[in-house]
Amino acid sequence: MNEATRLPNPGTGLTGPNYARRSRVEPTVDALGKGRWVATDESGWGGDQLAANPDRYMTIGSVAIDDQTAQQVLLDLRRDARITDQVAEVKFKHFKDRPTGRQALIEALGPGGSLEGRTSVYVIDxxxxxxxxxxxxxxxxxxxxxxxxxxxxxxxxxxxxxxxxxxxxxxxxxxxxxxxxxxxxxxxxxxxxxxxxxxxxxxxxxxxxxxxxxxxxxxxxxxxxxxxxxxxxxxxxxxxEGDLSDSLEPLIPGVAAVVNNWSERIGKVNALTDDQKVLTDDWLDKMIRQFDGGGSWELRWVLGRAQVGQMLRGESKTHPSLQLADLVAGAGFAVAKRFGGSDSPAAAELYPAVVPLIDPNSMVAFDDMSRFARPLG
CATH class of the missing domain: 1.20.940 (RNA Binding Protein, Prp18; Chain A)
Known part of the structure; x- marks a missing residue:
């Protein structure tokens, strides 16, 4: 067996040569002139068997924040949500079933909150x-x-x-x-x-x-x-022959769209994605080339040449920014499920705060994202 196949890669639980170059273990830190870090995570993803999947929607949550800043935000959220469990990694499931957790998220996402202006939810039908x-x-x-x-x-x-x-x-x-x-x-x-x-x-x-x-x-x-x-x-x-592998995988163009849309909003972006197996070094390389060339991708096109510095993976347990992205993705997924007919206490309380965060370029068949606030459909 090749040595690269056996050894784990730093900063990720993924192993092998497909994950050898674009993994990061060090905390992300925004630096003047080097772009801002954006962390992304998904909820509702299930591979490329899209017709039979019980979850009609998936979401990609993203937060424009570095790990240094995210650490304090997480500590405050845990305090406000009254999460006393000594879990190493905070996830949406720790918030969704607690009234205090849902309220803490609403306040963080809303006006004057610690995440105001930093978050986005990309929805894929x-x-x-x-x-x-x-x-x-x-x-x-x-x-x-x-x-x-x-x-x-x-x-x-x-x-x-x-x-x-x-x-x-x-x-x-x-x-x-x-x-x-x-x-x-x-x-x-x-x-x-x-x-x-x-x-x-x-x-x-x-x-x-x-x-x-x-x-x-x-x-x-x-x-x-x-x-x-x-x-x-x-x-x-x-x-x-393997030349078009993962052509029916929505996570790949979804992540590319999220990073592109953030670049349009805030300029140069460094992206840190959760370590999903489908996001190989080769696919992250292709995204960088796509941004550099300003070419088409799926039904939405890259309007200009997005300013993207680094495209890396990391484990959420070592990156607080990815834990925040998980919270945003989970909240968005609950709201998307409500829109599709499956309500929950979390969705019922969160949707007024989440709907304004839905990316207007989401992969859905309409332009008015306020439709996600309408009664169950």
Whole structure:
């Protein structure tokens, strides 16, 4: 066995050569002229099996704060929440079931609180993300080869919204569900061995959806997708060869979007992510290159060249800033679940403080984030 495969990497619980370069154990400290640290963590993530996952939404919580400052904020939050347990790592679960904990979070996130202006919640609707892949991987790829920029003219996003919003009525919920599941089966990492799905399997479902569609705009989008067999074959070959691994993984473009959006707000950013296995050195390298080039990514595009210094991973138990990001992600996830129909005492109390923090560029099929405050949907 290679030595790099056996030895743990400093600052992370992950091991092996894929996690050897971009891990950090030292506390983060903001320094004049070197950018501000932004910590990110997720809640509701479950890999690339997005159709069958019981959690429709996932959130990425982020906090513009370094470890030095975060340590005192955590101590104050524990005091205000009356958390006397000697836990080494504070998580949202320590707050959500305590009235004092929920109140402490509300006060910290709100006006005059210790985290005012420092936090953001990026929401991903996993089903919308999957529908978007029909556009991203097939229709946009073909259009790009013909010199059409569907990202920059807004056509990619509009096509995804049309299919997502009108698809259930055009195909029936069962028919729409089959299309979403077929896309997951085709584009997920489980298909790398070629045993789960094929171009033919996917297009059988796509053709049936096109034939069944009762709404013109949906029929038009599906007609465009019907003409992308060559692109589908190229994608599947690249997936099986490992060139497009994790193409159906929402955490990767989600983290990239969060870091980009923070850079637009505060300038140069150094990002510290929780040590999720999917965030390999190679993927963090790709993010840096993407920021440097200002290119497209998913249905949202990088509008300019984001100013990003470091992209690193760390363990939350050694980085107080990541523990705060966990609190923000957990609060956002509770509110997203409430929006989807699953209420809780935490969501009922937290949503007035959390909804204003939701990133307006979240991966959802609407622009008005205040919709997350509406009664259960």
């Amino acid at each position: 996993k089903h919308y993300f999957v529908v978007g892949k029909i556009i991203d991987l097939l229709i946009e790829t073909q259009a790009h080869s013909r010199g059409v920029e569907m990202y920059r003219n807004g056509a990619a996003r509009q096509s995804a919204r049309t299919l997502f919003e009108e698809g259930p009525r055009a195909l029936g919920r069962d028919g729409f569900g089959k299309l979403v599941q077929a896309t997951v089966d085709f584009a997920s990492m489980r298909n790398r061995d070629g045993r789960q799905s094929s171009v033919e399997n996917f297009f059988d479902v796509l053709e049936a959806a096109w034939a069944k569609s009762t709404r013109r705009r949906v029929t038009t989008v599906l007609a465009q997708a019907r003409g992308t067999r060559a692109e589908a074959a190229d994608f599947l070959q690249a997936l099986q």
